[in-house]
Amino acid sequence: MSEPRLSDQEMAVLAGLAARAEATDPRLAHVLRGSRRSPGMRLPAVPPALSHWAVGAAVAVIGLVLAVGMLAVSVPAAVAGGLLMFAGAGRVAVSAPWNKPDPASPAPRREPSAD
Numbered sequence: 001m002s003e004p005r006l007s008d009q010e011m012a013v014l015a016g017l018a019a020r021a022e023a024t025d026p027r028l029a030h031v032l033r034g035s036r037r038s039p040g041m042r043l044p045a046v047p048p049a050l051s052h053w054a055v056g057a058a059v060a061v062i063g064l065v066l067a068v069g070m071l072a073v074s075v076p077a078a079v080a081g082g083l084l085m086f087a088g089a090g091r092v093a094v095s096a097p098w099n100k101p102d103p104a105s106p107a108p109r110r111e112p113s114a115d
Contacts, residue, residue, distance in 0.1 A: 056091025063088055
């Protein structure tokens with residue numbers, strides 16, 4: 001048995017009802033659209049460069065704490081902490097947002113060589 005189809009007039013009536021419901025109650029419209037998250041619970045988007053920078057900074061701080069804290073207890077753990085510190089600092093240096101060239105600024109010009 002086939003499913004019953006709506007006529008064009010019935011579709012227009014349903015579209016009008018949906019528009020009216022959306023205008024009067026945005027939460028209801030949000031639920032009817034099928035989204036599971038509430039409209040007020042949106043997390044801000046973090047740019048990828050900033051998230052890479054933040055991870056690098058966290059790794060550098062953890063490495064510093066490990067290097068300083070373990071120096072008296074275990075030299076290999078302190079060396080591992082130092083390596084972590086330098087790896088995190090390298091990630092910060094490579095992915096820091098202030099190191100990226102501004103796309104709006106023109107590229108530096110090179111003078112042609114007189115060879």
